[in-house]
Amino acid sequence: MQSPLRYGITMPFPAPLPDHPGIARELADAGYTDVWSIEVDGLDGFTPLTLAAAGAPEVNLGTAIVSPYTRGPALLAMTAASLAELAPGRFHLGLGAASRPIVQDWNGTAYDRPYQRVRDTVRFLRAALAGERVAERYDTFEVNGFRLTRPPRTPPPIYLAALREGMLRLAGREADGAILNWLSADDVKRVVPYVHEGGSGKEIVCRVFVCPTExxxxxxxxxxxxxxxxxxxxxxxxxxxxxxxxxxxxxxxxxxxxxxxxxxxxxxxxxxxxxxxxxGSPEQCREAIRRYVDNGVTVPVVWLIDAGTGSDPVADALALAP
Structure with a gap:
């Protein structure tokens, strides 16, 4: 089985945020190439990446994912531009529609036409991050005359969180790749062909739930x-x-x-x-993660699951290093 060229970890860790630059340094030294954030009901999706970049400036950074419903288009472009300037060529913007509880129940925004909202946001961001002035009426929102005053020299690639055929195909057609979640290694073989319908060279990021305990x-x-x-x-x-x-x-x-x-x-x-x-054991877990790669994932991203056995999450992450 092949070893992945990129190997990611999910941040934040339970440790206080001031500790995260040092944690990122340990993980990068152990072989992790990527740090990907989450944004649900804890910390935001961008702050942990900023701290990881401070501790390990060579690592790739990615959001997996932030929602176009919870930030306006211009604010999302500005935030992405900031991370792209901080980590030129190494920041990856992962977008996803999220879910009705997150968008509507927690953030007071109607969860309306998620496919179209994600598609429209990708189209807006392509133009805005390229430094263009955007005056456009999209199907789900309108932007009237926005231009980034500090567009990134290297616009970040955009990946889409995708579940079924429609969003998977959108990720392959209009984005640079897809972010997968909640699937088995065998499921990958079914899912990735929809993304590759949009062309070769698409990245397949997959968050893998891992609990390194026997x-x-x-x-x-x-x-x-x-x-x-x-x-x-x-x-x-x-x-x-x-x-x-x-x-x-x-x-x-x-x-x-x-x-x-x-x-x-x-x-x-x-x-x-x-x-x-x-x-299972760290060795068994690494072997299982490699199966995701063998089946089409290009960037496996470990999400450590705490089984309540008293283990140290940083030590667990280091034990899972490639």
């Missing part, structure tokens, strides 16, 4: 809670049906719909957990 019961118990939190969101539920897990997850969905959270947890089968979560 306590399988603890790993599965933790990840069941993540499954019930995420895969009851309609977009993710439909994605798992499309991938072929509908029959096995239907009892969990039924229990969740009835309000029985405990039954929903118990209804998640081990087989689904073991497909979506990499767990």
């Amino acid at each position: 306590d399988a019961d603890a790993a599965r118990a933790t990840f069941r809670r993540m499954i019930t939190a995420y895969l009851n969101v309609p977009g993710y539920a439909n994605y798992q049906r499309w991938l072929g897990r509908g029959d096995r997850l239907q009892p969990m969905w039924d229990a969740w719909e009835s309000g029985d959270r405990r039954a929903a947890l118990a209804a998640v089968p081990d087989s689904v957990v073991d497909e979506l979560l990499v767990h």
Whole structure:
């Protein structure tokens, strides 16, 4: 099996933010080439990358993902330009529609036409980050006369978080690649051809959930809670049906719909957990991550899952280094 040319880690870590430059330095010295952020309900998607760049200025940086609903088009362009200036040629802007709870329930913005909103944002950003004056009425918003006063010398590539055919094809057609999530190594073989319909050379970034422990019961118990939190969101539920897990997850969905959270947890089968979560010894985890690469992922990004066994996340990350 081939080793990935790029190998990423998810930040932030549980440690205080002032510690993150030093953590990034340790991880880069161990062989990690990429740091990718998350933005859900904790820290924003850009600050941890800035700190990582301070500690390890050679690493690639990426957002996986930020939503075009939660920042206006101009602010998103300015923020991306700032990171592109800080890390010229090494910053990657990952966009995604996110979900109705994040966009509408938490941020008070209507979650309307996500495919079109992402597409329109990519088109706007291509022009804005190239330094063009943008005066355009898109299908989902209008920009009247915006121009970046400090456009980056190297505009960042844009990747799209994609689940099913439409967004995967959009990522291949109008972006520089796709960001995948919540799928097995075998699922990659089904998903990536849709991206490559848009042309060769597209990057496939994949966040891989990894729990480096040989306590399988603890790993599965933790990840069941993540499954019930995420895969009851309609977009993710439909994605798992499309991938072929509908029959096995239907009892969990039924229990969740009835309000029985405990039954929903118990209804998640081990087989689904073991497909979506990499767990075992560090050696077993690295081998499993390589399978994602063999099946078409160009940038695997580890998301460490804490099984509650008292392990140190930085030590776990170092043990998983390529």
